[in-house]
Amino acid sequence: MKNTIFTLLLIFLGSIPAFSQTEKDSVKVHFRVSDTHIDRAFCGNGATLDSIFRKLETDSLLYDGPTHRLVSVKVTGAASPEGSIQFNKTLSEKRAEAIFNEFRSKGLFSDSITSFNFIGRDWKGLQKEVEADGKVPFQGDVLTLIERINGSNPPAHPLAELKSLHGGTSYHYLLENLFPDLRASRLTVEYERLFPAIKIPAFPLESPELIADLDGEILPLPIALGSVKQCRPFYMALKTNMLYDALLLPNIGAEFYVGKNISLTADWMYGWWDRDRTHYYWRAYGGNLGARWWFGKKAHEKPLTGHHLGLFAGVITYDFELGKGGIMGGVPRGTLWDRCNFISGLEYGYSLPVTRRLNIDFSLAFGYMGGKYLKYEPKYGFYIWQSTHRLNWFGPTKAEISLVWLIGCDNWNRSKGGKK
Numbered sequence: 001m002k003n004t005i006f007t008l009l010l011i012f013l014g015s016i017p018a019f020s021q022t023e024k025d026s027v028k029v030h031f032r033v034s035d036t037h038i039d040r041a042f043c044g045n046g047a048t049l050d051s052i053f054r055k056l057e058t059d060s061l062l063y064d065g066p067t068h069r070l071v072s073v074k075v076t077g078a079a080s081p082e083g084s085i086q087f088n089k090t091l092s093e094k095r096a097e098a099i100f101n102e103f104r105s106k107g108l109f110s111d112s113i114t115s116f117n118f119i120g121r122d123w124k125g126l127q128k129e130v131e132a133d134g135k136v137p138f139q140g141d142v143l144t145l146i147e148r149i150n151g152s153n154p155p156a157h158p159l160a161e162l163k164s165l166h167g168g169t170s171y172h173y174l175l176e177n178l179f180p181d182l183r184a185s186r187l188t189v190e191y192e193r194l195f196p197a198i199k200i201p202a203f204p205l206e207s208p209e210l211i212a213d214l215d216g217e218i219l220p221l222p223i224a225l226g227s228v229k230q231c232r233p234f235y236m237a238l239k240t241n242m243l244y245d246a247l248l249l250p251n252i253g254a255e256f257y258v259g260k261n262i263s264l265t266a267d268w269m270y271g272w273w274d275r276d277r278t279h280y281y282w283r284a285y286g287g288n289l290g291a292r293w294w295f296g297k298k299a300h301e302k303p304l305t306g307h308h309l310g311l312f313a314g315v316i317t318y319d320f321e322l323g324k325g326g327i328m329g330g331v332p333r334g335t336l337w338d339r340c341n342f343i344s345g346l347e348y349g350y351s352l353p354v355t356r357r358l359n360i361d362f363s364l365a366f367g368y369m370g371g372k373y374l375k376y377e378p379k380y381g382f383y384i385w386q387s388t389h390r391l392n393w394f395g396p397t398k399a400e401i402s403l404v405w406l407i408g409c410d411n412w413n414r415s416k417g418g419k420k
Helices: 002-014 045-058 085-104 123-132 139-150 158-177 208-212 242-246 297-301
Strands: 019-030 068-079 114-121 184-195 236-241 251-259 262-275 280-295 306-322 326-329 341-353 358-379 382-407
Touching (some): 019 045, 068 085, 085 184, 123 158, 139 158, 236 242, 242 382, 297 306, 306 358
Parallel strands (some): 068 114
Antiparallel strands (some): 019 184, 068 184, 236 251, 262 280, 280 306, 306 326, 326 358
């Protein structure tokens, strides 16, 4: 009798139809003022995007599988209220396009299920921000004005009224503290989580006959997605100038991205070759310190990539002799200022991605090189000093074709080589 009751209970449970639950995921990317390019180093954009990309790729769900069914994708572009209506409308469209292209490039979903919403001036978003921030000066008056703007009969010049409210005190607070969060684009994915028709009871079955009465398979319950580990973005590069390497002057450089499209650089070379019997000397050592500013579309997509301008300064000493007369940079046995020549200049370059973790950096610098140098000749088993000269050179001071190894979390190329 007990077995019969258990059997009927399981048959009843097995007759329950499958059901689904609608869920959403979204990601928000922030933009700089008047900008439409995604800066991965701005407001944590890189970590935000990589987090959801890893969730999709490592869990192998892609929102379209045995436990999920993709329903729709909605892309919203917005801008803060300052600026003209037409300009903000254009910003909204391009910002929405920028975040959609990030996902479309990875083949996560198609255009057919995607809808776009271009807000322009995001007054509704501003209203929510003001309601949540009790520090807004004259908060009540600001909310009253914004509610009029969002209502059926808005004022003819809403931005001008907001600027003039209480002498601009409220507007300046909004501009500094709330407007940055409105310069954003959001992508929302709506999907159905599917649940199977049979739910297995949590108690054990005691009778072999009861097991024999069961038809069909036991379906597993869906497994919840685990938390995605995140890392703090860090951008560093090690490099070697292949032009110097070709001249038998081994060298190494390092570059650190410090934010706001700025990086700091340091490099050192050391080559000390000689053959006394043939009076052959090929010696040089020295290094530079510098800073670079990165700009252009590629630089906004990922640090340490694309166009850059830089300033640098450094020291170098050398001794070159090819069997006859020689030239030596600096004065031996003098002070540090005497023993070296000094270099400074302005450089322009472009760092080109070639694989997932490698770039090639092309740079050319113009500036000043100064100091003292000696001319000498090998005679009678000695090196005879001939003359001392003052160096004052204006012109090209550095050429670079460097192989660059990218190091750090989030510091890899998306469009060439490696995993996309």
